[in-house]
Amino acid sequence: MLVDSHCHLDFPDFAEELDDVVARARSVGIGRMVTICTRVRKFPDVLAVAERFDDVFCSVGTHPHNAAEELDVTTDKLVELSQHRKVVAIGEAGLDYHYDKSPRDAQAQGFRTHIAAARETGLPLVIHARSADEDMISILEEETRAGAFPAVLHCFSSGRKLAERGIELGLYVSFSGILTFKNSEEVRDIARDMPRDRVLVETDSPYLAPMPNRGKRNEPAYTVHTAQTLGDVWGLDRESVWRQTTENFLRLFSKVPAPERQIPEA
Known part of the structure; x- marks a missing residue:
């Protein structure tokens, strides 16, 4: 099977056909999907989607765009909400200096709150990083010195230095x-x-649809195209890429049960 480790199935883009979207993902071999929370105040909506489908799980957290709105969200609150069986990650949280929709100090404060929750729960922190490489590295280094925590740099489009330093720090x-x-x-x-x-x-x-669907609304079924390109980059066949990335996902998102699903024939 293959895993879509980050989607937003609670967004209005999917409201009219969510059952079909999930069915299409299943039909191409997507065995697990994680729908990601962007506002703790909207967490009930995210959780409702995860509870609706056996193979969909979720996170709890505040996107850096919304950090200033939710500075009252504490580490204890995140830890409390993460106890639900369907919550398998913290976030997404981090730094976004491209849009700067929240003040940078608010983004950093929220980010550190989420890091503390990941450290306490052992659940992976889903990190959003855009146009903030140096500050991201600085916070990750400082927080790792205070105590390691599991995390993923999601939707990676930053520089090589952040990727390599993240790997060195265990991300x-x-x-x-x-x-x-x-x-x-x-x-x-x-x-x-x-x-x-x-x-x-x-x-x-629903963002960033891969080729050959670029410009359209994205959906979990399209994970197969990104995996295909990754296989081309690595020089591996489809089965090897699917197996490797799924093993990696299950190792990091250790709260997610591993299903028994075969890779469908091409």
């Missing part, structure tokens, strides 16, 4: 449809050099 790196874009040679070069046991794939749907 994983996840690649989205960006990996398939014609102008993403640098991202593919980074993916080629990452340790294969630290790499995940995702959609970040």
